[in-house]
Amino acid sequence: MESDAGHVPVLLEETLELLAVSPGGLWVDGTLGLGGHAEAVLRATAPDGRLVGFDRDQEALERAGARLVPFGARVRLEHADYREIPQRLGDELASGILLDLGVSSLQLDDAERGFSFQREGPLDMRMDRSARGTAAELVNRMRESELADLIHEYGEEPFSRRIARAIVRAREAEPIETTTRLAEIVRRAAPRSRRPGFHPATRTFQALRIRTNRELDGLGEAIPRAAACLRSGGRLVVIAFHSLEDRAVKQAFRSLAGCGFSLLTRKPLRPGEAELRKNPRARSARLRALRREEAAA
Numbered sequence: 001m002e003s004d005a006g007h008v009p010v011l012l013e014e015t016l017e018l019l020a021v022s023p024g025g026l027w028v029d030g031t032l033g034l035g036g037h038a039e040a041v042l043r044a045t046a047p048d049g050r051l052v053g054f055d056r057d058q059e060a061l062e063r064a065g066a067r068l069v070p071f072g073a074r075v076r077l078e079h080a081d082y083r084e085i086p087q088r089l090g091d092e093l094a095s096g097i098l099l100d101l102g103v104s105s106l107q108l109d110d111a112e113r114g115f116s117f118q119r120e121g122p123l124d125m126r127m128d129r130s131a132r133g134t135a136a137e138l139v140n141r142m143r144e145s146e147l148a149d150l151i152h153e154y155g156e157e158p159f160s161r162r163i164a165r166a167i168v169r170a171r172e173a174e175p176i177e178t179t180t181r182l183a184e185i186v187r188r189a190a191p192r193s194r195r196p197g198f199h200p201a202t203r204t205f206q207a208l209r210i211r212t213n214r215e216l217d218g219l220g221e222a223i224p225r226a227a228a229c230l231r232s233g234g235r236l237v238v239i240a241f242h243s244l245e246d247r248a249v250k251q252a253f254r255s256l257a258g259c260g261f262s263l264l265t266r267k268p269l270r271p272g273e274a275e276l277r278k279n280p281r282a283r284s285a286r287l288r289a290l291r292r293e294e295a296a297a
């Protein structure tokens with residue numbers, strides 16, 4: 001297995017600072033990915049801080065698990081959705097919880113996972129490969145109007161109707177099974193973008209990925225439920241990667257503010273130039289944080 005030690009997590013310094021990591025305590029990484037944030041949290045909470053790491057991608061858990069072996073019994077891994085944090089923690093309260101939403105480089109870079117329109121692979125896009133329903137099933141089965149609505153809503157794509165029509169025509173000839181075939185259908189249907197380097201299939205792929213993984217379903221409810229698992233003074237940090245996700249986080253945070261929680265970020269933090277030079281994928285990241293107020297004595 002290739003080492004993930006060189007992988008640099010998004011907004012790492014900001015995350016550690018806003019989580020207020022310190023020795024001891026129980027820390028939750030709801031989206032382990034390659035374990036970069038988790039490793040940094042475990043280092044900063046030595047010698048006895050514990051971390052529970054969640055991911056719904058079994059492969060991510062294996063990779064992160066291998067990276068976190070040096071921390072031994074301080075780590076517990078759960079093949080589960082972060083929406084299950086309350087049930088999985090039981091009565092324990094956390095000092096800090098991190099949700100770094102979205103796709104990992106592991107998923108994007110592996111053609112077989114079908115997330116990238118730049119790599120030929122099966123049109124899969126499932127984060128949890130044991131779950132039912134691939135992106136290919138959506139593309140080949142949904143009605144044209146449903147596809148158009150999906151691409152419009154989750155991709156914020158202005159040419160959603162044209163793209164949906166092109167998809168339906170193409171699949172009449174032959175089912176759409178690969179990433180590159182779908183990317184080509186969309187490229188032909190949508191006018192060329194004026195943004196340099198922007199592939200016309202970007203938004204359609206985003207929409208399909210969100211729907212395949214139901215990424216926005218219940219996000220707004222999952223945040224207050226996770227926040228309720230914090231001990232007093234505990235922190236919740238959420239990193240979102242597209243505007244729909246960030247909007248849900250912002251609204252959930254606003255409704256918690258003043259009700260036992262205080263916002264630590266009025267506006268979301270964005271990566272600086274130096275980080276973007278090293279990691280262009282961090283481009284759309286937006287970090288928000290809140291704190292559970294200390295209980296009155």
Ligand SMILES: C[S@@+](CC[C@H](N)C(=O)[O-])C[C@H]1O[C@@H](n2cnc3c(N)ncnc32)[C@H](O)[C@@H]1O
Nearest residue numbers: 009031033034035036037055056057081082100
């Ligand atoms: C951006 S990556 C996390 C990267 C990680 N912070 C690191 O440092 O390597 C997001 C991860 O969250 C996982 N994920 C996305 N939605 C999830 C959910 N609802 N429950 C659990 N894991 C989820 C994905 O499978 C992916 O591995």
